[in-house]
Amino acid sequence: MSAQTRPDPYAPKGLARTLEATGAGLLAVLWISPLVFAFWAAFHPPEFTTRFALMAPLTLDNFTRAWGAAPFARYFLNTFILVTMIFACQAVLCTLAAYAFARFEFPGKSFAFALVLVQLMIMPDVLIVENYRTMGMLGAVDSLPGIALPYVASAFGVFLLRQTFLTVPRELDDAARVEGASAFQILMKIYVPLARPVYIAYGLVSISYHWNNFLWPLIVTNSVEARPLTVGLQIFSSGDQGVDWSIICAATLMTSAPLLIGFLLFQRQFVQSFMRAGIR
Amino acid sequence: MIRPASRALTAWLLLAPAMTFLFVFTHWPALASLMESFMSTARPRRPSRFVGMDNYQQALSDPVFWKSLTNNLWFALGTIPASIALALLMAIWVNDRLPGRTFARMAYFTPTILPMIAVANIWLFFFTPQYGLIEQIASALGLPSHNWLGSGDTALGAVIMVAIWKEAGFFMIFYLAALQAISPVLAEAANLEGASRWTYFRRVQFPLLMPTTLFVLINAVINAFRMVDHIIVMTRGGPDNATALLMFYIYQVGFNFWDTAYAAALTTILIVMLALIALLQYGWLERRVHYQ
Numbered sequence: 001m002s003a004q005t006r007p008d009p010y011a012p013k014g015l016a017r018t019l020e021a022t023g024a025g026l027l028a029v030l031w032i033s034p035l036v037f038a039f040w041a042a043f044h045p046p047e048f049t050t051r052f053a054l055m056a057p058l059t060l061d062n063f064t065r066a067w068g069a070a071p072f073a074r075y076f077l078n079t080f081i082l083v084t085m086i087f088a089c090q091a092v093l094c095t096l097a098a099y100a101f102a103r104f105e106f107p108g109k110s111f112a113f114a115l116v117l118v119q120l121m122i123m124p125d126v127l128i129v130e131n132y133r134t135m136g137m138l139g140a141v142d143s144l145p146g147i148a149l150p151y152v153a154s155a156f157g158v159f160l161l162r163q164t165f166l167t168v169p170r171e172l173d174d175a176a177r178v179e180g181a182s183a184f185q186i187l188m189k190i191y192v193p194l195a196r197p198v199y200i201a202y203g204l205v206s207i208s209y210h211w212n213n214f215l216w217p218l219i220v221t222n223s224v225e226a227r228p229l230t231v232g233l234q235i236f237s238s239g240d241q242g243v244d245w246s247i248i249c250a251a252t253l254m255t256s257a258p259l260l261i262g263f264l265l266f267q268r269q270f271v272q273s274f275m276r277a278g279i280r
Numbered sequence: 281m282i283r284p285a286s287r288a289l290t291a292w293l294l295l296a297p298a299m300t301f302l303f304v305f306t307h308w309p310a311l312a313s314l315m316e317s318f319m320s321t322a323r324p325r326r327p328s329r330f331v332g333m334d335n336y337q338q339a340l341s342d343p344v345f346w347k348s349l350t351n352n353l354w355f356a357l358g359t360i361p362a363s364i365a366l367a368l369l370m371a372i373w374v375n376d377r378l379p380g381r382t383f384a385r386m387a388y389f390t391p392t393i394l395p396m397i398a399v400a401n402i403w404l405f406f407f408t409p410q411y412g413l414i415e416q417i418a419s420a421l422g423l424p425s426h427n428w429l430g431s432g433d434t435a436l437g438a439v440i441m442v443a444i445w446k447e448a449g450f451f452m453i454f455y456l457a458a459l460q461a462i463s464p465v466l467a468e469a470a471n472l473e474g475a476s477r478w479t480y481f482r483r484v485q486f487p488l489l490m491p492t493t494l495f496v497l498i499n500a501v502i503n504a505f506r507m508v509d510h511i512i513v514m515t516r517g518g519p520d521n522a523t524a525l526l527m528f529y530i531y532q533v534g535f536n537f538w539d540t541a542y543a544a545a546l547t548t549i550l551i552v553m554l555a556l557i558a559l560l561q562y563g564w565l566e567r568r569v570h571y572q
Contacts, residue, residue: 008464009471010480011376024373025380028387031445034402035390037413041405050416097298104291105284112295119306121558122551125506126527129534129543130309130316153301183290212395214509215527219535230397234513237401245405252398263393267386270393274450275457 041249049245062250066236069247071224072254075232078144082228083210086148087203094157094202099187101158102165103173119155128219135220146220147228151210157202164198165191201273208259229255310551316544328541335545345546347521348529351436355525356504358440359447364496366448368489371455372481385456388449396446400513403442404429407514429515432522439523442510447503451496458492459485501557505550526550 012020041049042063048056066072100106101113124131131150132141140146168191176186192199214230221227227235233255237248253260263270317335322328339345374385391399406413407428415425428438462485470480508528511517517524517532524532530550534543 008376008467010467010477012378012477017378020373020376021378021380024370024378024384027370027373028380028384031449032387032390034399034406034445035394037406038402050411050413093298093301096294100291100294104287104294106288106291109291112299115299115307116302118310118558119302121502121554122306122310123506124305124309126530126547126550126554127306127309127313128531129540129547130312131305132534133312133540134304134309149301150305153298153305155302158298183294208393212393212397214395214397215512215531218512219531230395233395233401234397238513248401248405252401256394256398259393259395260390263390264386267389271385271389271453274392275453 038249038253041246042253044246046244046246049249062246063254066247066251066254070232070236070251072229072232072251074224075227075229075255078226079211079228079230082144082147083207085144086151086210087206089148089152090154090157090206091199091203093153094161095187095192097153097158098161098165099183099191101162102168103170116155116158119153120159124150125216128216131216132219141220142222142226144226147217147226150216154206157206160198160202161195164195168194198276200269201276204270204273211259313544313547313551316541317548319541319544321539321541331541335542336549338542339545339549344521344524344529348517348524348526351522351524352505352526354436355440355443356501358437359443359504360497360500362440363444363447363451363500364493366444367451367496368455370448370452371459374452374456375459388452390449391446392450396507396509397513399446400442400510403438403445403510404514407438430519432519435515435519435522439510439514442514443504443507446510447500451500454492454496455489458489462488498557498560502554505554 011017040052043058043060044056045059045061097116101109101116127150135141135146135149138146138149140149172190173186176190181189212230213228214234217228218231218234221231224232233251236251318330318332319328320326320331320334370384370388374381374388378384409415409427409430410425412428414428419425426434428434466484467480470484475483505525506527508525508531511523511525511528512531515523517528526546527550530543530546533539533546
């Protein structure tokens with residue numbers, strides 16, 4: 001019998017099993033309840049926001065009103081361009097650097113690697129004051145590149161890809177070199193294809209991180225043309241709308257929808273990607 | 281055979297783009313914060329000048345700085361143990377083949393992928409006085425009304441709750457991976473020896489999960505000093521700085537009061553604290569590499 005189907009002697013049985021399942025279920029319901037509530041409020045008229053009547057009429061009105069009250073289409077476009085731009089740059093820069101760290105011996109290698117690792121702890125997120133000054137000097141304030149630039153070289157990506165490249169058998173590398181392939185050709189033909197699942201994992205983590213990122217975009221943008229969804233949502237919900245929770249819930253769901261749908265469709269890949277990215 | 285010198289050149293060329301960006305947007309701003317922290321903030325007709333330790337002295341005598349630092353420590357103490365314990369419990373429950381485990385895993389993990397800024401809005405509504413969901417439930421049960429985010433006694437607790445809710449499911453997946461990596465032979469052996477489930481957990485599973493716990497712990501500590509999105513949405517540091525965290529205070533000083541030199545000094549203090557945590561992790565990573 002395989003390890004998978006081998007009975008676990010400590011698997012709960014009888015009453016213990018019932019109790020555990022109940023506990024797990026209750027906690028799950030508690031955990032999902034804010035989202036369930038947001039769905040309720042978003043799909044019902046405002047007078048039912050806190051009146052949970054079974055026969056309350058369903059409506060898409062809140063979504064249309066939210067969509068019309070702020071330039072969400074532009075915010076979606078901005079966020080979409082932003083996360084694509086960041087991940088594309090990260091993939092290129094991190095691949096090149098990871099390859100150097102995984103397969104080259106050169107003076108200053110461990111020092112350079114230590115310099116990269118510094119960013120795992122001191123992330124651009126905490127360097128907002130000085131990075132804002134730099135963006136001012138570069139003329140990148142209030143632009144999508146201004147949001148993206150501090151994140152395009154990611155220590156996390158370098159580390160993750162380096163670990164993956166290290167597992168590629170050296171023999172493949174040597175064989176290709178004997179055939180006369182250049183370092184760049186070897187990288188593109190052997191390492192990158194073999195690391196595909198890691199690119200997917202890194203992509204999911206990077207995209208969800210930057211889709212959700214808020215503080216730096218808030219600081220560095222001040223116009224509709226550059227604002228991503230998170231900043232747009234915050235301005236929308238703290239604005240002069242008056243407090244209409246059903247619209248705010250609709251806007252909240254709208255901004256999270258692409259990630260949420262992606263997660264529900266590809267749950268396993270999402271969980272495994274975050275796991276892979278974290279354990280490295 | 282390619283000469284080592286040309287290999288080294290290729291390596292540096294491969295590294296150059298990433299290193300340039302890292303230098304400009306990580307190393308330089310960290311250094312610049314340190315240098316800037318010894319200067320005064322430039323004002324109209326008063327250019328920036330060297331002031332030595334003045335900004336640090338200002339921090340020492342700034343009650344809001346101390347308040348945000350202690351808040352941050354309480355925030356860390358409130359979120360870290362609770363979210364790690366919950367994460368472990370969730371992982372054990374999802375790992376046991378209980379009915380509905382797929383739903384449970386989905387429910388626990390969902391907060392991780394939602395934007396903090398979005399979910400903070402939903403929580404803000406829960407905590408709203410009079411009209412909010414918690415108030416309505418409390419009044420239905422005949423409990424006295426309470427302004428959760430508006431009162432200094434409960435505001436920090438409320439934002440801690442949101443942080444726990446957001447993080448526990450993320451940490452769960454690491455425990456889940458680690459639990460699934462434990463050989464079932466160990467459970468069989470422990471069972472033959474007559475160990476109870478609790479003993480098996482305490483003597484076998486928990487020690488084997490130690491590297492995971494350490495990893496999660498370090499992540500949780502960094503997050504505790506980095507998370508500010510929900511503060512900006514829910515309380516803006518209030519009432520009376522009861523929920524001001526260090527990173528939020530830096531944001532306020534730097535971008536509301538525009539006192540960039542003082543913000544640089546505060547950033548330097550935060551970097552030093554993060555660097556101490558980094559040293560801790562570096563020691564641990566080193567050890568971990570040796571097991572492999």
